[in-house]
Amino acid sequence: MSEDGRDGDDDRDGDDDRDGDDDRDSGDRTHLVYHVDGALVPADEAAVSVTDRGFQYGDAAFETVRSYGGTLWRWDAHAERLFGSLDALGMPVDEMGLSALDLEARVRDTLRANDLADASVRLSVTRGETPGFAPPAADETDPTVVVLVTPLPRGGHAAAGGTSTWEGPATLQTVKTRRVSDRAIPSEAKTHNYLNNVLARVETRVTGADEAVILDDDGYVAECATANLFFVADDAIRTPSLEGPVLPGVTRAEVLDIAHEEGFPVEEGAYTPDDVRGADEAFIASSIREIRPVGTYDGVEVGGGPVTTLLSRLYDERVEAACYAGDSEEADSSDVAGDGDAESPSGGETDGPDASPE
Numbered sequence: 157m158s159e160d161g162r163d164g165d166d167d168r169d170g171d172d173d174r175d176g177d178d179d180r181d182s183g184d185r186t187h188l189v190y191h192v193d194g195a196l197v198p199a200d201e202a203a204v205s206v207t208d209r210g211f212q213y214g215d216a217a218f219e220t221v222r223s224y225g226g227t228l229w230r231w232d233a234h235a236e237r238l239f240g241s242l243d244a245l246g247m248p249v250d251e252m253g254l255s256a257l258d259l260e261a262r263v264r265d266t267l268r269a270n271d272l273a274d275a276s277v278r279l280s281v282t283r284g285e286t287p288g289f290a291p292p293a294a295d296e297t298d299p300t301v302v303v304l305v306t307p308l309p310r311g312g313h314a315a316a317g318g319t320s321t322w323e324g325p326a327t328l329q330t331v332k333t334r335r336v337s338d339r340a341i342p343s344e345a346k347t348h349n350y351l352n353n354v355l356a357r358v359e360t361r362v363t364g365a366d367e368a369v370i371l372d373d374d375g376y377v378a379e380c381a382t383a384n385l386f387f388v389a390d391d392a393i394r395t396p397s398l399e400g401p402v403l404p405g406v407t408r409a410e411v412l413d414i415a416h417e418e419g420f421p422v423e424e425g426a427y428t429p430d431d432v433r434g435a436d437e438a439f440i441a442s443s444i445r446e447i448r449p450v451g452t453y454d455g456v457e458v459g460g461g462p463v464t465t466l467l468s469r470l471y472d473e474r475v476e477a478a479c480y481a482g483d484s485e486e487a488d489s490s491d492v493a494g495d496g497d498a499e500s501p502s503g504g505e506t507d508g509p510d511a512s513p514e
Contacts, residue, residue, distance in 0.1 A: 191266040191303035208300050210282030214349030215291065216300075217241035218280040221263070222443045224311045224479035226273040229443070231260060233406045237346065238279065244345040247283060251294035254281070259301070266303040274311065276444050278304040280348065308444070312476035316483065321444055325451030325460060328380065328440075329365035330429050331356045335378040335401040343378075343401040353381040367440060369429065369453070372400050376426040383442040384408040387435035387450075388463045392421035394435075400426065407441040414470045420463070429454065437461035439468075447471055 188199040210216035219234045228234075235256040239249050249255065263277055282300040283291055291297075309319035333356040341349065356368035368381040377396050379385055384405040386395045393415050396402050415422050432438055438450035438458045447468040449460025 185306070188305065189266065189269040190305070191262050191269075191301075193300050193302070194262075196265065196269050202302075202304075204282070204300055204302065205285050207285045208282055209284060209286055209291070210280065210300060210348050213289075214347060214351075215245070216280055216282035216348040217245060217247075217346055218278060218348060219346065220443050221277040221279065222308070222311070223267055223273065223275045223277055223305075224475050225483070226267070227479040228260065228263065228277070229475065229479065230406050230410065232256075233409065234279075235259065237344075237404065237406065238281070241345040241347060242281060244342045245283070245347065246291065247281070247294050247297060247299070249281075252297050252299050254299065254301070262301060262303050266305050270305055270307075272305055272307055274308045276306040276308050278302075278306075280304075282348070310480075311446070311472070312480045313472050316476060316480060318472060318476070320446075320448075322448050325449040326366040326440055327364070327451055328367050328369050328385075328438075328453040329360050329363050330454055331359040331368045331370060333359060333368070333370060335370045335372050337373060338401050344398075344404055346403060356381040369432075371429070374426075375428065376400060377429060377432060378402050380440055383440035383445065383448075385432065385438070385440055386411065387427075387432050387438040387458075388461065389431065389435045392423050393463065394423045394425065394427060394431075396427060397424040405441060405443075407443050407446065410471065410474075411441050411447065411467060414467055414474070418466075418470070433458065437464050439464045 186198070186200045189196050190199050190202040191197075192202050192204065204211060206212075217238055219238045221231060221234045222229045238259075239256075242249055242252075259279060259281075263279060267273070267275060267277070280300075280302045282302075284298045284300050286292055308321060310317045312318040333352065335343070336352045341347065352370075353368075356370050360366075360368050367383060369385065370378050370381060372378045377385060378400055379396060379402050384395065384402070384407065386393060386408075388394070393411075395408065395412070398404055412422060433453050433456045435458055437460055438453065439460060440448050440450060447464065449464045450458050452458060
């Protein structure tokens, strides 16, 4: 049983929503169908050209979206961030002939083809194929669009069958690899050029840590390799500010929205590893893992706690209300469109809402 009260699954550290890259055992995916450049193809036949710029240079952007009961969780936020990433790469979607509706249709077609309601979805848009290194103008770009899906367990309330995609609190390790400066690659852009994060995770092989904590050039905590980091100290929820080289995670924004709605003191700032190691609680947040408590950081026990547990419960309530409300009426979950107490950081009691809009 995991710390959030739901039965733990295998340690499927989901794609970065920041939702992080996929640490799940890929297993046998030959039965799956992917969407590649406008066509649905069997997973074992899915491919892009070796001259595609996403393959050659990491010249692409992506999003990892979670589907709960057929609902694409916070799709608008993911689409907005994807478009922002593409803008940062000089590929405005409107100039390439793409739209949020078109991309959403490809995602839904892929889920439908796989008969999946609960899944991880990775949506990628590359600059396509070019004869040379120089990138073409956006209106001359023929982008490659790929949709990959992976089955996941039901989310939402444990009492309704919700299951975590992780088992046990996370172990974190500070790594020597530093976060790429905004002056090099904009931190708000979620690109295929993921070597910075990959090298950070390579370092964790020695200790077997679940996550790498990456610092900025000044030695402050930026983020984990595949998740945003939060901690509780001095009766406040704290997380690295987006003024630093931090990816604006969709789940990060959801956690902050819950915290503000519940009246929790929240601070976004610059923090050292010692600040996190000395915290009362800590947790990581990403689209697939949602909210996962931190067990140890650099070998120092931190742990989750009442705030982490409460935030996780409130998150589950939002998912349950928005994505699985029809289950109680025996509705088809694929057609869905759309309580204990715990102490707050300030010491008061608070009840979680049934649901909240984005």
